[in-house]
Amino acid sequence: MAATLAPTLAPPRLLPSGDSAVTVEFSRTIDDAANQRVLALDRALTESGIEGVIEAVPTYRSLLVHYDPGRIGFDALGDKLLALASQPQPPTAKARRWRIPVAYGGEHGIDLEDVAKTLNTTPDDIVARHVAGDYRVAMIGFTPGWSYLSGLEKSLHMSRRQNPRLLTPAGTIAIGGVQTGVQCLAGPSGWHLLGRTPVRTYQLHRNPTFLTEPGDRVTFFAVDHKTFAEQDRAAEAGKIIAELTES
Amino acid sequence: MSRLIVASIGPASSVQDGGRPGSQRYGLTPSGAMDRLALATANCLVGNELFAAVVEIGPFGASFTARDGAVRVAIAGAPRNADIAGKPVANETSVTLRDGETLTLGFARGGAFSYLAIEGAIRGEPVFGSLAVNARAGLGSPYPRPLQAGDEFSVAAATGGPEQRIELPKPPSGPIRVVLGPQDDEFDDANKTLFLSSDWKISATSDRMGYRLEGPVIKHLHGHNIVSDGTVNGSIQVPGNGAPIVLMMDRGTSGGYPKIATVISADLGRLAQTSAGTAFRFTAISMAEAQDEARKFAQLLRGLPDRLRAADTVELNIEALHDANVAGHAVNAVDAATWQTPAEP
Numbered sequence: 151m152a153a154t155l156a157p158t159l160a161p162p163r164l165l166p167s168g169d170s171a172v173t174v175e176f177s178r179t180i181d182d183a184a185n186q187r188v189l190a191l192d193r194a195l196t197e198s199g200i201e202g203v204i205e206a207v208p209t210y211r212s213l214l215v216h217y218d219p220g221r222i223g224f225d226a227l228g229d230k231l232l233a234l235a236s237q238p239q240p241p242t243a244k245a246r247r248w249r250i251p252v253a254y255g256g257e258h259g260i261d262l263e264d265v266a267k268t269l270n271t272t273p274d275d276i277v278a279r280h281v282a283g284d285y286r287v288a289m290i291g292f293t294p295g296w297s298y299l300s301g302l303e304k305s306l307h308m309s310r311r312q313n314p315r316l317l318t319p320a321g322t323i324a325i326g327g328v329q330t331g332v333q334c335l336a337g338p339s340g341w342h343l344l345g346r347t348p349v350r351t352y353q354l355h356r357n358p359t360f361l362t363e364p365g366d367r368v369t370f371f372a373v374d375h376k377t378f379a380e381q382d383r384a385a386e387a388g389k390i391i392a393e394l395t396e397s
Numbered sequence: 398m399s400r401l402i403v404a405s406i407g408p409a410s411s412v413q414d415g416g417r418p419g420s421q422r423y424g425l426t427p428s429g430a431m432d433r434l435a436l437a438t439a440n441c442l443v444g445n446e447l448f449a450a451v452v453e454i455g456p457f458g459a460s461f462t463a464r465d466g467a468v469r470v471a472i473a474g475a476p477r478n479a480d481i482a483g484k485p486v487a488n489e490t491s492v493t494l495r496d497g498e499t500l501t502l503g504f505a506r507g508g509a510f511s512y513l514a515i516e517g518a519i520r521g522e523p524v525f526g527s528l529a530v531n532a533r534a535g536l537g538s539p540y541p542r543p544l545q546a547g548d549e550f551s552v553a554a555a556t557g558g559p560e561q562r563i564e565l566p567k568p569p570s571g572p573i574r575v576v577l578g579p580q581d582d583e584f585d586d587a588n589k590t591l592f593l594s595s596d597w598k599i600s601a602t603s604d605r606m607g608y609r610l611e612g613p614v615i616k617h618l619h620g621h622n623i624v625s626d627g628t629v630n631g632s633i634q635v636p637g638n639g640a641p642i643v644l645m646m647d648r649g650t651s652g653g654y655p656k657i658a659t660v661i662s663a664d665l666g667r668l669a670q671t672s673a674g675t676a677f678r679f680t681a682i683s684m685a686e687a688q689d690e691a692r693k694f695a696q697l698l699r700g701l702p703d704r705l706r707a708a709d710t711v712e713l714n715i716e717a718l719h720d721a722n723v724a725g726h727a728v729n730a731v732d733a734a735t736w737q738t739p740a741e742p
Contacts, residue, residue, distance in 0.1 A: 165579035168659030169687035171629045173579045180624050192422075207421045207627040209651055214627025216418065219688040220695050291625060291651030294424045294534050298625075334424075335534065352423065354524065354536055360423040 162187075162212075162235050164228045169219050174231050177211040180328055182300055184211045185288045189365045190239040191231070200230055208364045209289040210298070245286075247367040249393040250332065252323050253378035254280075254345035261342040265325070268308065277372055279303055280323075280344060285330065285368040290360075295334030295352025297362045302330045314340030321346040321382075323370065332362070345372075348381035349392045356388050399466035399555070401515060403548040404499055407457025409604065410544045412519055412537055413512075413646075415448025417527035421627070421650045428529040428537075428646050431510050431605065432666035434565075434698065435474030439514035441701040442471035442491045442561055449518035450528040452544065454511045456672075460501040461513065463494035467555035469516035470500065475508025475670055490562040490708050491516075493555045508670040517553025531647060533606075560708035563701065572680035573668050575633065575658035576687045580623065583655035584635075588615050592641070592657055596676040603673065605647040614639035617655060625653040631660030631668075643668060661687045663694035 165173040174191060177184030192208045195215065202221030207214040217227055254277045255262040266273045285299035302325060310326045315338065318324070322333040326341030333339060334351045347370075351361045362368070373381070385391045413436070416429020430436035430453055437447035452459075456475070471491040472479060479486040479502050486492050486500065488511075494500055505511060521528045521538030530537030540548055581589060591613055600609040621637040628634070632644040634654040643660060644652070658681065660668055671677055682690075 166576050166659070166684055167579045167627070167629050167656075168576055168631055169661050169663075169684070169691040171627075171659075173626060175579075175626070178624065205419050205421055207650060209626045210624050212626045214421075214629070216421070216629070219691045223688055224684050289625070289651065290422060290424045291627070292424055292649040294420075296424050337533070352425075352534075354534075359525075360420070360425075364422065 161232060162191075164231065165212075166224065167214060169224075171214055171216045172224060172228060172231070173212050173214050174235065175212040176235075180210050180288075180300065185286075185300060187235070187239070188213050191235050192364065194234045194237060195231070198230070198234060200227065202227070207291070209291060210300070244396045245365060245367045246363070247369065247395045248349075248362065249395070250347050250349050250368060250370050251373040251377070251381060251391065252281075252345040252347050252370045253375045254323075254372055256375060258319075258375065258378065259323070259343050259345035261324075262344050265308065265342050265344065269305065276306070276344065279306055280325075280330070281370045281372055283330070283369070285370075287362050287364050287366045287368060288329075289364055290351075290362060293333075293335045293337055295332075295350070295360060295362070297332045297334075297351055297368070299330050299332070299368055300328075302328055306330070308342060310340040311342065314338055318343060319346060321348060321350070323347055332368075346378065347391075348378055348385045349390075350385050353385075353388065356390070361390065361392060398551050399468045399496075399553070400464040401468050401470070401494075401550045401552050402462045402464055403452075403544055403546055404460040404462045405546050406459040406544050406548075407455050408543065409455030409457075410459065411453055411530035411532070411542070412450050412521070412540065412544070413453040413529045414450040414527055416529050416646065417525040420525055424650050425525070425534060426531065426646070426648055426650050427527075427630075428531040428605075429527070430512065430529075431646055431669035432474055432512070434666050434694075435510070435512045435670075437698045437701055438473035438489060438563060438565065439471050439512040440518070441705065442473070442489065442563055443469055443514050443516040444556075444558070445514055445516065445518045447698060447701065449514070450521065451515070451519065452513040454502065454513060456505040456509050458501070458503050459513075460499050461494070462499040463496055464549075465496065467493050467495050467557075468552055469493045469555040469558075471514050471561075472502065472511050473514075474511035475505035477505050477511055478503035487562065489565070491560045493557070493560070505672075507672055509672060510669060515550065515552045516555055519550050519552070533647065561705045562708045562710075564704045564706060566697070568667065569664070572678040573664050573671075574661045574682050574687065574690070575631075575679050576661060576684055577658045577681050578656070579626075579659075580655035581657050583617055583619060583623070584615065584657055585618055588617075589657070591615060593679055593681055596678060597641075598676055599671055599673045601673045605645055607645055607648060608643040608668065610641045610643065612640075615641060615657065621654055623653055623655050625651045628652045628656070629659060631662065631665045632656045633658045633660065645669065661690055663690040
């Protein structure tokens with residue numbers, strides 16, 4: 151009774167996003183396979199050098215392609231994008247892997263205890279589960295450097311806060327829904343705050359300005375609050391705190 | 398080098414230019430002027446590149462003083478009273494401030510944003526190719542924040558060239574045009590019709606990130622949470638309370654609310670210049686029409702230098718008179734360009 155379903159590689163949908171952009175949608179839900187196809191199309195599009203394409207923005211489930219309608223029209227570009235999306239995916243290049251320190255709990259992770267209570271466990275256990283995860287940068291969006299990670303363990307999936315906070319600190323590491331992420335700049339968030347990292351995924355006068363790329367792998371490790379304070383000062387001065395390896 | 402001092406300025410004023418596309422995949426929004434036509438017009442009048450950095454002035458008044466030499470400027474965008482020591486200065490006309498003179502601008506009379514271009518353009522350190530201020534990301538130059546009284550710009554000394562005015566075509570009127578999507582299928586026909594047939598007003602809480610709309614409640618078919626995807630300038634998202642928000646130049650690069658439609662690029666500046674409280678409507682057009690309008694708009698911008706006239710010629714807008722059916726096919730005898738018969742192609 152093990153009738154295997156053929157892998158469904160349905161063609162993506164082309165959604166008009168005004169006269170100068172088109173959304174290539176692979177899925178309506180957060181879906182790892184769809185995200186892989188988004189990132190593959192993103193790479194293929196970069197390599198294709200299609201005339202008139204300005205930039206592309208990968209997300210969990212779609213690729214938004216900005217273009218100049220004076221150089222290519224919606225129909226012509228749409229055909230090219232669908233053709234690229236139907237090509238077999240080239241084997242992915244070696245992923246870059248970031249190891250990111252996090253000061254969990256206390257003033258840096260004000261929701262850690264509540265999350266533990268909600269999930270009937272201890273804060274230490276939540277931290278253990280969070281650092282055990284092997285994550286991928288599914289997309290970067292909303293504000294500079296905010297890296298949305300896929301791969302959060304099922305037991306940590308939680309609905310977002312009823313009342314989003316208007317201001318959460320720079321470097322916040324949080325969970326929300328089926329996602330976790332690194333929020334680089336201070337700003338509003340409806341996620342649950344587990345900790346803070348000294349790592350700046352975006353820092354204006356540093357080279358590189360942006361650390362993470364969509365498709366990068368990420369793991370977290372816990373540091374104490376004193377180490378956080380030291381690393382935070384070094385990071386502020388432009389030092390790159392995250393460890394980078396290829397895997 | 399001369400200096401131009403910001404003697405006074407209201408909120409929502411900052412240095413802007415054509416923006417910085419290219420880093421949206423890292424969450425960095427392009428920013429840039431809210432009204433590209435007015436940006437390009439102001440720059441054209443003082444001989445700058447069309448998308449060079451200018452002062453974007455919010456709806457309140459402002460004044461600017463020249464120091465250490467003369468400074469040539471022009472304003473375009475929302476109409477406002479302007480004077481130098483009580484002597485009126487026309488909008489969309491270049492004018493040279495002598496050392497020590499102050500240009501005083503009143504409140505916007507209709508519209509929201511005006512653009513003060515300075516001959517030689519504002520100088521600063523570009524970030525990803527642009528000086529545009531994005532206050533949330535802490536970038537922009539020379540001041541990575543809204544402008545304040547006392548700020549100053551180092552600028553080229555005025556070249557002393559003849560002053561210029563510009564003859565712009567009559568701005569389009571009628572509803573703001575949109576293309577439906579990308580998530581119009583998250584709304585039923587009744588709610589799409591409601592969106593396209595209702596009067597809307599821009600809320601006073603609007604800013605460079607987004608224009609909040611006041612009008613009927615637009616209901617979703619399947620709730621208001623979608624998995625975040627990319628946004629564009631002019632995306633009309635509908636959050637949980639059913640009050641649409643048009644995403645503007647400082648938008649987040651991704652968003653998790655269904656987007657019912659997108660304002661066409663040719664009409665985005667016109668929407669940006671709609672005063673809070675003024676009723677307007679949307680109308681949906683086809684992708685082919687929208688792209689045609691985008692190409693025409695790009696052509697209009699490119700052709701701006703051909704519309705410059707010497708400032709001392711009589712200010713008659715032939716196209717406007719023609720549209721008003723006043724002038725028939727009469728020509729402006731003062732401006733040679735309008736009475737020479739164009740060569741047949």
